[in-house]
Amino acid sequence: MKRYFGRKLVIYIFTFFLAVTIDWLIPRFMPGNPVQTMLSRAAVHAEAVEVMYGYYTRAFGLDLPVWKQYLNFWNALFHGDLGTSVYMFPQPVIKIIMRAVPYDIFLLVPSILLSFYAGNKFGAFAARTRWLDNTVLLLGYILTATPYMWLGILLAWSLGIVAGIFPIAGAYSFTMAPSLSWAFIGNILKHWFLPFASLFLVGFGGWAIGMRNMIIYELESDYSHYLEALGAPRKLVRRYAFRNAILPQITGLALQLGIIFGGALVTEIVFSYPGIGYLILAAIQNKDYFLLQGCFLFIIIGVLLANFVIDVVYVIVDPRTRLGMVGGAA
Amino acid sequence: MKPKKTDKIGITKLKKKNEFLYFALRNNKVKVGLAIILFFLILTFVGPLFTDYVWDDYIGPFGHPPSSKYWFGTTTFGQDVYTQFVFGLKAALLVGIIGGGLGTLIGVIVGFNAGYRGGMVDEVLNIITNIVLVIPTFAILLIIAAYLKVRGIMTESIFIGFTAWPWAARAVRSQTFSLRSRDFVDLARVSGMKPLKIIFTEIAPNMMSYLLMVFILQFGGAILIAATLDFIGLGPTNTISLGLMMNYAVLWGALQLGMWWWFIPPGLAIVAIVGSLYIMNVGLDEIFSPKLREM
Numbered sequence: 001m002k003r004y005f006g007r008k009l010v011i012y013i014f015t016f017f018l019a020v021t022i023d024w025l026i027p028r029f030m031p032g033n034p035v036q037t038m039l040s041r042a043a044v045h046a047e048a049v050e051v052m053y054g055y056y057t058r059a060f061g062l063d064l065p066v067w068k069q070y071l072n073f074w075n076a077l078f079h080g081d082l083g084t085s086v087y088m089f090p091q092p093v094i095k096i097i098m099r100a101v102p103y104d105i106f107l108l109v110p111s112i113l114l115s116f117y118a119g120n121k122f123g124a125f126a127a128r129t130r131w132l133d134n135t136v137l138l139l140g141y142i143l144t145a146t147p148y149m150w151l152g153i154l155l156a157w158s159l160g161i162v163a164g165i166f167p168i169a170g171a172y173s174f175t176m177a178p179s180l181s182w183a184f185i186g187n188i189l190k191h192w193f194l195p196f197a198s199l200f201l202v203g204f205g206g207w208a209i210g211m212r213n214m215i216i217y218e219l220e221s222d223y224s225h226y227l228e229a230l231g232a233p234r235k236l237v238r239r240y241a242f243r244n245a246i247l248p249q250i251t252g253l254a255l256q257l258g259i260i261f262g263g264a265l266v267t268e269i270v271f272s273y274p275g276i277g278y279l280i281l282a283a284i285q286n287k288d289y290f291l292l293q294g295c296f297l298f299i300i301i302g303v304l305l306a307n308f309v310i311d312v313v314y315v316i317v318d319p320r321t322r323l324g325m326v327g328g329a330a
Numbered sequence: 331m332k333p334k335k336t337d338k339i340g341i342t343k344l345k346k347k348n349e350f351l352y353f354a355l356r357n358n359k360v361k362v363g364l365a366i367i368l369f370f371l372i373l374t375f376v377g378p379l380f381t382d383y384v385w386d387d388y389i390g391p392f393g394h395p396p397s398s399k400y401w402f403g404t405t406t407f408g409q410d411v412y413t414q415f416v417f418g419l420k421a422a423l424l425v426g427i428i429g430g431g432l433g434t435l436i437g438v439i440v441g442f443n444a445g446y447r448g449g450m451v452d453e454v455l456n457i458i459t460n461i462v463l464v465i466p467t468f469a470i471l472l473i474i475a476a477y478l479k480v481r482g483i484m485t486e487s488i489f490i491g492f493t494a495w496p497w498a499a500r501a502v503r504s505q506t507f508s509l510r511s512r513d514f515v516d517l518a519r520v521s522g523m524k525p526l527k528i529i530f531t532e533i534a535p536n537m538m539s540y541l542l543m544v545f546i547l548q549f550g551g552a553i554l555i556a557a558t559l560d561f562i563g564l565g566p567t568n569t570i571s572l573g574l575m576m577n578y579a580v581l582w583g584a585l586q587l588g589m590w591w592w593f594i595p596p597g598l599a600i601v602a603i604v605g606s607l608y609i610m611n612v613g614l615d616e617i618f619s620p621k622l623r624e625m
Contacts (some may be wrong), residue, residue, distance in 0.1 A: 011457055011460045011461070014457065014461065015460065015461045015464045015465065018461055018465065019464070019465050022465065022470060025473065026472060026473060027337075045509060070621075109567075138609075141605050141608050141609050142605050144605075144608065145550065145554075145600070145601050145604035145605035145607075145608055146597070146600075146601050147554055147557040147558065147561075147573070147597060147600050147601075148558065149557070149558070149561050149576060149580075150576060150593070150596075150597030150600065150601070153576065153579070153580060153585065153593050154594075154597070155572075156585055157585050157588075157590065160585075161585060161586065161588065168585070186372065209608070209612075213612065213615070254463075255463065255496070255497045255500075256465070257464075258464070259554075260464065262468070262555075262558050265468075265556070265558075265562070266558055266561050266562065269561070269562065269580075270580060275368075280468075281562060281563075282563075284472070284562070284563065284564075285563075292472070296468070300464075300465070300554060303464050307464060311507075329341075
């Protein structure tokens with residue numbers, strides 16, 4: 001187990017290092033003078049431009065040698081200093097992102113966990129049950145082949161605009177002030193539901209299909225046949241099969257994280273949901289490199305953290321990794 | 331060489347050869363999937379013949395619903411949605427073939443080497459795979475986008491190919507790993523065959539069916555990733571694609587204006603293509619491993 005986590009840790013540190021370096025490169029690799037490009041896009045008063053130009057040249061440290069710029073970036077990073085946004089001048093990037101992160105967590109954690117749980121349960125249940133396998137699982141294929149934003153667009157159009165049941169933009173109504181009242185919580189949930197539903201449904205389809213295919217393999221393996229031959233009840237055989245089939249699914253979750261995060265990004269854009277995805281779009285459109293840097297940093301941290309949690313879960317679920325035997329391919 | 335019908339051995343040979351085809355044509359999943367893919371493939375080539383315009387021509391009334399003249403209606407700017415659709419279809423299939431193909435190729439090369447050579451090579455390739463898996467590829471694409479003001483489908487496909495291979499590498503690696511210790515591979519090794527030759531003559535042929543399925547999944551995945559990239563505005567700049575159509579539709583208020591004919595066709599096409607690829611994949615799985623066939 002020590003070896004397992006040791007190797008993982010090396011990979012994580014290395015990845016973090018590399019990802020942050022790429023992150024550092026974003027504004028510096030842009031053609032032309034990044035400060036000039038950035039400021040020419042942000043329409044502000046002439047005197048403000050001068051102040052900002054001075055600030056950003058100093059902040060980027062463009063007059064320093066490259067290695068020093070790089071070290072300074074790491075130094076600032078560990079002090080939680082991600083610079084100041086151009087798009088929302090003069091707010092610091094870290095504050096803007098911190099306002100957005102709760103919405104992401106609120107959207108991603110329930111949709112990932114619920115779709116993983118429900119999809120796997122349903123897939124295991126549907127496998128080798130003829131009518132379910134041939135009819136309902138077709139829906140799973142369609143869902144997993146659906147681009148996130150298209151499902152979002154469809155839900156927004158049908159339930160939001162045509163039926164008028166759900167609002168289709170923002171995290172809560174602009175007329176409401178954030179408070180701890182029931183009305184406000186209800187409003188937040190109403191705005192949350194459609195983006196959540198599109199993320200949940202696409203994920204659900206994928207997990208259900210994956211589990212269905214896995215469990216069929218397991219049901220055809222020797223231990224299942226042996227159990228059946230011993231006269232074990234169907235339910236028991238399925239339980240054993242499920243415990244084996246869930247392992248590749250957990251690995252699959254780790255592999256899918258990047259795509260799920262990307263999906264959340266476009267879903268937030270469709271619904272104007274004020275998470276990091278929405279910020280990234282605004283940052284791209286306004287050439288706000290500091291904000292972009294900050295957003296990517298948080299995505300990197302998010303993906304690494306989620307990977308780590310999955311690793312821990314894997315150790316709990318798969319006893320072989322704990323005993324230092326094979327397994328642990330995750 | 332020429333199996334005669336009366337010849338007993340010839341008949342069994344013929345059967346063996348056509349076994350794949352026999353089961354493929356009996357498998358509904360493969361049949362349906364293949365039919366839908368073929369339909370879109372034909373539409374890609376034949377579709378443009380039915381339109382006199384190019385995708386960025388401004389031809390008709392603004393926001394016209396589907397009619398006999400404008401089959402899929404027009405956009406807010408008066409562009410023909412049908413024209414955009416068939417052009418976008420071509421882009422999607424190209425991304426699938428090139429991006430998916432490249433992703434499969436890199437994944438296969440990395441997977442074979444990691445799985446067969448093992449040891450240090452495996453460790454290093456494993457670390458690289460993990461890093462590519464975790465790094466937000468959008469960040470890299472953003473830098474590329476800033477440099478290449480004009481980006482085509484090719485650029486996008488190559489980028490997708492270079493970032494989407496990790497899971498394929500892992501899958502191929504574990505398969506290679508299990509084949510590595512088989513007797514026939516051992517025999518090739520003691521007879522002094524070079525590793526590269528063993529991989530291509532002993533291991534790869536045994537995994538052909540598996541590789542085909544990896545390619546199909548990469549194909550579908552590339553189309554979905556391209557749609558996402560296009561939707562954020564990081565896609566091609568000199569052509570139309572299905573993802574870009576959705577992007578424009580949302581940007582220019584197709585939702586609020588109720589112009590469903592603008593955003594339904596591109597998404598529907600993606601779902602149909604990728605969905606039938608996935609269904610075909612499961613069907614092929616049943617053909618290649620008889621255990622899974624439902625009798």
